[in-house]
Amino acid sequence: MDVALERLPNAVAKVSVTVDPADVSQAMDRAFKAVVGRYNIPGFRRGKAPRKIFERYVGRGVLLQEAAQLLVNRHFHEALEKAQVEAVGEPRINIVALEEDKPFQFDIEVEAKPPIVLEPFDDLLAEPLVVPEATEEDIQKELQALAKSQAQLVPVEDEPVAMGDHVVLKLKGYLANNEDEANEPFVEDDDYTLEVGSGLAVEGLETQLIGLKLGEPATIRLTYPENHPDVALKGQDVRFEVTVTDIKRPDVPPLDDDLASTLGYGSLQELRDVVANRVQERLTLQARSDRVAKILGKLKERVSFDLPSVLVERAIHNQMHELDNMLRRMGANLEEYLESRQISLEQLHEEMRPQAEERVKEELLLEAVARSVNLTVTDDEIRESLKPTAEAFRQSVDEWYEALERQGEIEILRTGMLISKASDYLATTVRTDDAR
Amino acid sequence: MSPYDVLRRPIITEASTDAMALNKYTFEIDPRANKIEVRKAVEEIFKVRVVKVNTLWMPAKPKRRGTSRGYTSRRKKAIVTLAPGDSIELFDGV
Numbered sequence: 001m002d003v004a005l006e007r008l009p010n011a012v013a014k015v016s017v018t019v020d021p022a023d024v025s026q027a028m029d030r031a032f033k034a035v036v037g038r039y040n041i042p043g044f045r046r047g048k049a050p051r052k053i054f055e056r057y058v059g060r061g062v063l064l065q066e067a068a069q070l071l072v073n074r075h076f077h078e079a080l081e082k083a084q085v086e087a088v089g090e091p092r093i094n095i096v097a098l099e100e101d102k103p104f105q106f107d108i109e110v111e112a113k114p115p116i117v118l119e120p121f122d123d124l125l126a127e128p129l130v131v132p133e134a135t136e137e138d139i140q141k142e143l144q145a146l147a148k149s150q151a152q153l154v155p156v157e158d159e160p161v162a163m164g165d166h167v168v169l170k171l172k173g174y175l176a177n178n179e180d181e182a183n184e185p186f187v188e189d190d191d192y193t194l195e196v197g198s199g200l201a202v203e204g205l206e207t208q209l210i211g212l213k214l215g216e217p218a219t220i221r222l223t224y225p226e227n228h229p230d231v232a233l234k235g236q237d238v239r240f241e242v243t244v245t246d247i248k249r250p251d252v253p254p255l256d257d258d259l260a261s262t263l264g265y266g267s268l269q270e271l272r273d274v275v276a277n278r279v280q281e282r283l284t285l286q287a288r289s290d291r292v293a294k295i296l297g298k299l300k301e302r303v304s305f306d307l308p309s310v311l312v313e314r315a316i317h318n319q320m321h322e323l324d325n326m327l328r329r330m331g332a333n334l335e336e337y338l339e340s341r342q343i344s345l346e347q348l349h350e351e352m353r354p355q356a357e358e359r360v361k362e363e364l365l366l367e368a369v370a371r372s373v374n375l376t377v378t379d380d381e382i383r384e385s386l387k388p389t390a391e392a393f394r395q396s397v398d399e400w401y402e403a404l405e406r407q408g409e410i411e412i413l414r415t416g417m418l419i420s421k422a423s424d425y426l427a428t429t430v431r432t433d434d435a436r
Numbered sequence: 437m438s439p440y441d442v443l444r445r446p447i448i449t450e451a452s453t454d455a456m457a458l459n460k461y462t463f464e465i466d467p468r469a470n471k472i473e474v475r476k477a478v479e480e481i482f483k484v485r486v487v488k489v490n491t492l493w494m495p496a497k498p499k500r501r502g503t504s505r506g507y508t509s510r511r512k513k514a515i516v517t518l519a520p521g522d523s524i525e526l527f528d529g530v
Contacts (some may be wrong), residue, residue: 048450
């Protein structure tokens with residue numbers, strides 16, 4: 001089998017395959033065996049007619065077609081491997097020449113991962129990884145947040161609303177430029193809960209609540225910002241009729257051993273250490289991902305390649321899925337989201353494209369990085385990573401591995417692990433001039 | 437009778453193809469033809485040497501279509517054994 005590779009634009013690889021005549025006649029024999037039972041030839045029981053009679057009666061075309069199918073199936077993966085093409089899309093197969101006792105030629109056109117060859121990029125690794133020390137301020141902030149999460153809400157009755165209070169509102173919102181009686185409120189809620197100062201409500205609403213007393217009706221006027229996602233509201237002047245029906249003030253416990261013990265630690269010092277570690281870990285992660293992003297950004301400038309649209313579409317699909325999940329957690333769904341933004345699914349799709357393209361580009365670059373520094377993922381590593389899920393499904397690692405292999409998931413997993421290895425490599429490897 | 441009238445058509449079935457492996461070729465022949473005429477016809481048409489001819493009658497089969505009954509015509513077959521080394525490039529219709 002001979003293979004010739006041609007790269008077409010848009011990351012399409014065209015692999016021309018030539019198969020030996022001996023293989024062709026062998027395939028014809030097998031094709032005949034497969035096909036002969038499908039035809040009823042007078043004088044013979046099904047499947048019993050000899051080849052010669054079959055060819056006279058049914059024709060040779062059927063055999064050739066079947067043989068081509070067999071040959072393509074048999075040589076397809078081998079050909080791609082030989083041409084070093086990593087196919088990602090649906091292949092189109094084009095049969096060029098097919099005749100008995102002659103070489104069989106066919107072309108495979110398929111979207112493939114572009115062959116990225118990285119120049120040495122040690123210079124990009126020169127800068128050491130700088131992880132900032134966790135400051136006292138960071139740690140205190142984290143501790144405060146923890147204390148706040150343990151706060152009890154205490155009802156307040158005779159004081160006005162202050163920053164940080166949790167309030168319940170009776171609220172009606174009207175568009176201000178339409179003041180007649182028939183004006184329907186665009187929002188109406190009897191139990192609108194809100195944390196003042198959380199920044200979750202529209203800008204200006206929370207600050208204007210400060211100072212309101214329990215049960216006292218008030219009018220709040222504000223303008224929705226221009227960048228508000230809801231098309232019907234952005235830039236509009238609105239009027240809210242609100243009555244505060246409940247005020248609860250969080251009672252934040254002091255930072256002491258008691259707090260530590262409610263959180264399950266022995267002492268305040270222990271809690272502090274844990275928090276300090278956590279902050280440090282976060283800073284490290286941040287520093288590493290910043291470094292990777294920076295290096296990838298520079299690599300992107302150095303090499304250019306076509307992105308296979310299949311991968312981009314897949315990335316967009318994944319993003320959609322993530323968005324949908326996020327919306328669902330917030331109690332909405334994709335349709336409502338689209339409606340509030342007044343865009344169609346197709347528009348959202350296109351909007352996600354640039355980001356998805358970047359993502360694909362980075363993944364391909366990371367794979368190239370892994371290749372150029374000879375990173376590999378061994379089967380043992382994969383098995384190791386499967387342990388938790390296998391246990392969760394009460395299966396042995398081997399069973400789980402085989403199940404995934406049958407679904408072709410192992411290779412996807414391997415690529416994923418390779419990518420994270422490459423990213424670790426970029427995050428931690430430092431090449432100084434001396435080392436070179 | 438001309439040789440082409442003696443031999444009507446070759447018979448190609450599973451059984452007859454198996455027989456070909458033993459150098460025996462099967463024909464449907466004119467009902468009036470005898471073994472000697474068949475031998476002469478085959479030798480003349482296919483330019484081969486015939487060792488043996490077996491003839492047999494294919495019995496008529498009863499057929500029915502609606503209420504009308506009838507029979508298919510009975511036919512005569514000949515199984516011709518050729519001399520070793522000879523063969524007939526079958527079967528383009530005779």
